Amino acid sequence: MKRRRLGKSERQEVYQKCNGHCAYCGMGIDYKDMQVDHAKPLRIGGEDDLSNMLPACRSCNHYKSTLDIEGFRRYLSGIHKRLMRDSIPYQVAERFGIVEHKTDDVQFYFEKLEGRRNEKRGSY
Numbered sequence: 001m002k003r004r005r006l007g008k009s010e011r012q013e014v015y016q017k018c019n020g021h022c023a024y025c026g027m028g029i030d031y032k033d034m035q036v037d038h039a040k041p042l043r044i045g046g047e048d049d050l051s052n053m054l055p056a057c058r059s060c061n062h063y064k065s066t067l068d069i070e071g072f073r074r075y076l077s078g079i080h081k082r083l084m085r086d087s088i089p090y091q092v093a094e095r096f097g098i099v100e101h102k103t104d105d106v107q108f109y110f111e112k113l114e115g116r117r118n119e120k121r122g123s124y
């Protein structure tokens with residue numbers, strides 16, 4: 001899949017979209033470590049332009065891979081179930097209260113940012 005090479009200012013613009021954080025997990029990322037993710041992957045018809053690009057850390061970019069946003073959410077939402085099925089140390093850790101399952105509901109960092117923006121808009 002051929003993709004456009006971003007200019008410096010375009011890369012900056014992607015980086016600024018989430019104020020220097022990964023759009024998915026919200027971890028702070030250095031500019032040089034940022035990976036540019038296509039929110040809707042090119043291979044399923046996503047556009048190769050800035051509106052379809054989000055800053056991602058290496059890990060999220062790797063796990064999201066060729067998934068779209070909802071596919072990535074489904075993947076993450078299923079992790080706890082898979083751990084309970086496949087990982088005995090995890091099962092033990094949960095039983096002893098070492099780890100605690102909080103939620104399968106995944107909200108991405110960029111969605112939290114959008115929510116905050118919408119709240120601000122609502123309060124004017």
Ligand SMILES: [Zn+2]
Pocket residue numbers: 022023024025026027056057058059060061
């Ligand atoms: Zn991330």
